[in-house]
Amino acid sequence: MNIAAELVLVAFRVVMAFVQAALRWVFKPPEKSVAGEVCLVTGAGGGLGRLFAREFAERGASLVLWDINEVANEATAEALRASGARVRAYTCDISRRADVYCTAERVRAEVGEVTVLVNNAGVVAGRPLLDCPDELIERSMAVNCHAHFWMVKAFLPHMLENNHGHVVTVASSLGLFSTAGIEDYCASKYGAVGFHESLSHEIKAIGKDGVNTTLICPYLVNTGMFRGCRIRKEIETYLLSPLEPQYCVHEAMHAVLTNRSMICTPRLMYLVVFMKSILPWDAVVCIYRFLGADKCMYPFFAEHRRGLNNNQKEPWTDALPTNPCVDHGNADLD
Amino acid sequence: MMTKVVAAATTGETAARLGPTTSCSSRVAGGGSADGSHWSSLARVLGRCSFSGQDLIAPNNNHKGHQDGREVVLWGRTEETLRTTCAEVRQAGSDCWYFVCDVADRHAVYRQAQVTRQKVGEVTVLVNNAGVVAGHSLLNIDDEALLSTEHVNVLGHFWTLKAFLPSMLSCGHGHVVCVSSVLALTALPGAIDYCTSKAAAFGLMESLSLGLESTPGVRTTTVLPYLTDTDMFRGVKPRFSWLFPPLHAELVARRTVEAVKRDEAVVFMPRSMVLLVLMKSLLPQAAVDEIYRFMGNYTCMNSLHVQS
Numbered sequence: 183m184n185i186a187a188e189l190v191l192v193a194f195r196v197v198m199a200f201v202q203a204a205l206r207w208v209f210k211p212p213e214k215s216v217a218g219e220v221c222l223v224t225g226a227g228g229g230l231g232r233l234f235a236r237e238f239a240e241r242g243a244s245l246v247l248w249d250i251n252e253v254a255n256e257a258t259a260e261a262l263r264a265s266g267a268r269v270r271a272y273t274c275d276i277s278r279r280a281d282v283y284c285t286a287e288r289v290r291a292e293v294g295e296v297t298v299l300v301n302n303a304g305v306v307a308g309r310p311l312l313d314c315p316d317e318l319i320e321r322s323m324a325v326n327c328h329a330h331f332w333m334v335k336a337f338l339p340h341m342l343e344n345n346h347g348h349v350v351t352v353a354s355s356l357g358l359f360s361t362a363g364i365e366d367y368c369a370s371k372y373g374a375v376g377f378h379e380s381l382s383h384e385i386k387a388i389g390k391d392g393v394n395t396t397l398i399c400p401y402l403v404n405t406g407m408f409r410g411c412r413i414r415k416e417i418e419t420y421l422l423s424p425l426e427p428q429y430c431v432h433e434a435m436h437a438v439l440t441n442r443s444m445i446c447t448p449r450l451m452y453l454v455v456f457m458k459s460i461l462p463w464d465a466v467v468c469i470y471r472f473l474g475a476d477k478c479m480y481p482f483f484a485e486h487r488r489g490l491n492n493n494q495k496e497p498w499t500d501a502l503p504t505n506p507c508v509d510h511g512n513a514d515l516d
Numbered sequence: 517m518m519t520k521v522v523a524a525a526t527t528g529e530t531a532a533r534l535g536p537t538t539s540c541s542s543r544v545a546g547g548g549s550a551d552g553s554h555w556s557s558l559a560r561v562l563g564r565c566s567f568s569g570q571d572l573i574a575p576n577n578n579h580k581g582h583q584d585g586r587e588v589v590l591w592g593r594t595e596e597t598l599r600t601t602c603a604e605v606r607q608a609g610s611d612c613w614y615f616v617c618d619v620a621d622r623h624a625v626y627r628q629a630q631v632t633r634q635k636v637g638e639v640t641v642l643v644n645n646a647g648v649v650a651g652h653s654l655l656n657i658d659d660e661a662l663l664s665t666e667h668v669n670v671l672g673h674f675w676t677l678k679a680f681l682p683s684m685l686s687c688g689h690g691h692v693v694c695v696s697s698v699l700a701l702t703a704l705p706g707a708i709d710y711c712t713s714k715a716a717a718f719g720l721m722e723s724l725s726l727g728l729e730s731t732p733g734v735r736t737t738t739v740l741p742y743l744t745d746t747d748m749f750r751g752v753k754p755r756f757s758w759l760f761p762p763l764h765a766e767l768v769a770r771r772t773v774e775a776v777k778r779d780e781a782v783v784f785m786p787r788s789m790v791l792l793v794l795m796k797s798l799l800p801q802a803a804v805d806e807i808y809r810f811m812g813n814y815t816c817m818n819s820l821h822v823q824s
Binding site: 373 | 622653654655659662663666670671674675677678681682685699700702703704705706707708711712713714715716717718719720722723724725726727729780781782790793794796797798799800801802803805806807808809810813814815
């Protein structure tokens with residue numbers, strides 16, 4: 183095909199993409215069924231992970247729960263089993279790729295092939311760069327970013343082989359724009375967004391249209407992970423309050439089940455992303471300052487420090503499992 | 517006042533040649549000249565093979581006026597290339613030191629930072645240029661290569677910042693430059709390690725620069741160049757290279773130094789790349805995919821010759 187013809191075709195397809203997007207907005211597309219799918223959720227021990235697991239379970243999926251915290255993970259599993267779901271729970275430190283590959287083998291042997299992968303697990307160091315121990319920086323990158331490499335490498339091949347699957351990346355709005363003092367988290371979430379984008383294009387480039395990807399970028403969610411984080415009071419009260427986890431997961435599930443490529447929650451975040459791409463940096467900083475978004479994590483750091491001074495357990499340094507591939511799920515899926 | 521520019525540039529074919537710079541904004545602690553032609557800073561450039569090691573330093577030989585002493589510190593993994601570059605920098609009229617250091621190894625970074633401080637002095641301009649690429653799709657990429665890219669391209673920035681930022685902050689004077697890539701914001705298939713790492717470096721710098729807003733003397737510049745004509749991405753074939761030709765390394769370096777002098781926080785090269793980012797935030801994903809496909813983005817990395 184000559185270039186002029188190709189250009190016309192591309193222009194037509196671009197216009198059609200707009201039309202389809204408009205139609206989707208007006209006539210909400212039906213949600214696909216995940217009954218019978220094997221859905222793996224990382225970080226299922228709490229926060230959004232537990233809610234994702236519940237949502238998938240309610241829709242008839244079999245669940246595989248991964249978390250480093252065995253107790254919390256098992257609590258999620260028990261709650262889901264009580265409602266009749268088929269669940270296996272595995273204790274796994276996804277920052278260690280050997281752990282990931284080993285546990286993935288066990289999942290394949292004991293459960294079957296994973297068809298929906300929800301990369302949800304996330305940690306934060308909770309300290310600005312110069313106050314942050316190197317190990318915590320490495321940990322943030324390893325869990326929030328590098329773990330996605332290993333998880334997708336473990337489970338994508340089968341999805342591609344069958345041209346059927348879904349990879350969900352739970353990043354953050356801090357993967358699209360940043361705030362002061364949270365360099366480890368921002369770097370890792372920007373990395374996760376870059377990874378997801380590149381992965382999506384790779385899957386499309388090889389023509390596997392049965393394998394979908396969804397990027398989820400929620401604004402601050404009320405899970406306690408960033409307790410204390412505050413933007414300007416008036417903005418927080420009237421425009422941008424922290425999200426309820428249920429709402430966030432509900433929106434995310436809808437995006438996943440309608441094969442949307444990306445969702446920002448709330449939709450106001452799209453405006454922030456657009457603003458960032460069009461305005462010079464100094465203007466962006468002015469707006470951040472006005473919103474109180476530039477230093478919104480500082481109260482979080484203060485609370486975090488207070489918590490540690492009160493002998494609160496250091497987050498995300500729970501004892502690592504001494505034996506990788508320790509399985510504490512005991513319900514058969516059949 | 518004797519101004520010192522210490523630039524560390526790592527090895528590679530385009531190693532650094534930092535010479536005297538033309539008028540730069542002055543960042544002398546406690547005051548400075550209005551015309552900005554004094555640059556009492558120590559600049560350090562880290563880079564390997566990609567453009568700017570050498571070229572960041574090269575174009576600034578048109579120094580006029582204040583010929584202050586400039587000290588360049590080169591960091592890299594290959595001693596031979598460091599030595600060559602060092603010689604070139606000295607020929608250009610600046611003092612130059614080199615230290616062998618792999619920025620992926622934080623202990624080495626801290627150790628060599630200490631040595632740099634002792635032998636040369638406090639670094640006040642840090643250029644994180646080091647970059648590697650494994651350049652494969654995710655399922656074809658070796659795990660170690662993947663991690664190596666992450667460690668050099670992202671974690672290395674954390675360590676160098678931790679090594680050199682405190683003194684910049686205590687003097688209230690300094691500049692951090694991060695050489696990212698336009699792929700940080702517009703990822704492509706075929707170099708997933710690179711896209712992830714450059715995006716992460718960009719996120720790091722954004723968060724850092726917001727935190728540094730309260731220290732006006734310490735600034736940041738993040739450079740996002742399009743494909744450059746260096747060995748790192750040799751073989752990459754964009755479809756319409758007549759429309760978007762690879763950038764000359766020297767041009768990128770020159771533009772970077774200009775951005776540093778003007779305290780520009782984010783620099784796209786060429787500027788038109790910002791339209792790509794804008795397009796992505798406006799268009800539906802399916803439209804973006806079509807445009808990428810048409811532009812050859814889905815195949816341009818297939819011919820990448822990965823360096824060892």
